[in-house]
Amino acid sequence: MTTFDTNAVHGGYDRAANANAASVPIYATAAFDMESAVRGDRLAAGEEFGFSYSRVTNPTVDALERRLATLEGGEAAVATASGMAAVSFALLAAAEGGGRIIAPIDVYGATVDALATFFPQFGVHADFVDDINDLDEVEAAIRPETKVIFAESVANPSTRVTDLRPLADLAHRHGLPLIIDNTVPTPYLLRPIEFGADVVVHSTTKGICGHGNALGGMVIDAGRFDWSAGRHPQFTMIEQVISDERRGVPQSFASLFGNLAFIRRVRTKYVRTFGAVLSPFNAYQQLVGLETLPVRMEHEVASALKIARWLEGNPHVAEVRYSGLPGSPCHALAERYCPKGVGTILSFRLDGTEEHLRRLLDSTTVFTYLPNIGDARSLIVDPGRITHREVPGEFRRRAGITDQDVRLSIGLEDPDDLIADLGRAFAAAYGD
Structure with missing residues (x-):
């Protein structure tokens, strides 16, 4: 069986079908014969x-x-121009027609x-829960019009870890899909997907790309949910775009694509x-980034843990939130689901x-002050004012985010x- 590291370099690409080019070519064309x-x-x-047309696929x-x-263990995927496009399209595709979405209060701003x-x-409306790992709270939020449960595998910025397996089991008992931002x-x-998620979404702008130079998003379907x-009647309704009325052949996404109805609907009704x-150039940059994902993550995770431990000993730090630290509230879940970090x-x-x-923010020289994550450069930001600025104060309080x-x-x-x-920034901030 091919390993993750090898698939990160070679997966999903057929050299023979692309003039034997070693790197994936950039197909800079709007349409195809x-x-x-x-x-x-x-x-x-x-x-x-x-x-046929690059607005559909390229x-x-x-x-x-x-x-x-391949890397997520899914059956099919659809790329989007940004991570928020991936999140929005996945959730709207599942809940369209007046559905409700259950989500934790501490998702991205x-x-x-x-x-x-x-x-x-x-x-489309949301029912927010304070603790996505409190199954009683989640189950109490389920209504007849609930269409999907959504969560982040590891929350930003708290690094709270979602207990995926029991959450997926709960969702499936109620006929609901579980969508996870990974x-x-x-x-x-x-x-x-290995722990029961039905759909995974990504901002590929972040760790997938790894260099902060290309926006992108991805929706990945496990291909298991019915x-x-x-x-979800939107998947069984007759759709003109995939039917052949001339031959009297009506089709729905479910009848034509089976358990891949979701991902085909995302491509056909949302992206199209x-x-x-996603532009071919940005896709190329993210393919290049993927090739180094394993080695980048190993180094960065080890550095993050070392820095978190250093911060624990700093007298000006009231609390460190990193689930990789022993003693953190989600450390046991982190060890269960993320043994490599x-x-x-x-x-x-x-x-x-x-x-x-x-x-402190103005005194760093190696850290860069900007609202991205997953870059090869180390970044610093104040989430209460930047990445979560649009979140109402009550929501920030419930999510544990302060100024x-x-x-x-x-x-x-x-x-x-x-x-x-x-250390220099702390000294400049406090006069130490």
Whole structure:
């Protein structure tokens, strides 16, 4: 069986079908010759896989989709132009038509904003729970119109770990799919499909790409959930785009694609219609990033743990939040689901005032102050004011995010240089 490291370099790509190019070529074309009227009809109906228009699929993007599906243990994947496009399309595809989404209060700030204020404009509503690992709380939120349970495998910035297996079992007992955002750990550290997740989403901008130079997102389908069982009528309704009315052949996504109805609907009704398409160039950059994912993650996770331990001993730090630390609230779950490490981000709460926080942020020279994670460069940010700014204060309070929190994303620099940089910043902030 081919290993993860080998698949990260070779998975999903057929050299012989691409002029034996060693690297995946960038197919910079808007459309493709469909060869014949009969084949064009089959491509348009979804009866044959192939390339006709890059808003639907493109060979460079297809290689990335296949590689990530392989790495996550999924059956098929669809790329999007950003991580939020992946999250939005996956959740709306599952809940469209007036459904409800159960989600924890501590998901990423833009996701909270979408669920709480934007999706309701389309008739899709959210029921937030304080603790996604409290199965009684989650089950109490399930209603007849609930369509999906959503969570992050490792939360940002708290690194709270989701107990995936019992949550998936609960969802399936109620005929619900479990959708997991796996951006923080990446499939190198955690593969949620192995623990019962039905769909996995990523911001490939982050650790997948690994260099902070290309936006992207991915939706990956395990291919196991029965979307025709009754809670999701959008998959059994007749769809013109995949039917052949001339021959009197009506089709639904469930009847034509079976358990892959979800991912085909995401591609056909969301990416194709809304147009949040990943460019071939960005797909190429992320394919290159994937080739080094295992070695990057090993180094960055080891550095993150070393820095978290150093922060524990700092007198100006009130709390360190990193589930990789022994004694942290989710350490047992981290060991169960992420034995190679919980990820490259951590956060800490600063003692003192707002002025201390600003001095600290402005005094780092190796860390860069910007709102990304998963970069080869180490990053620092204050989530309460930046990445979670759009989250209402009550939501931030329930999620445990304060204005004195600092989030770090650990890159490839020497960890001792990073610790020295933080030490100088603390000294500048507090006059030590």
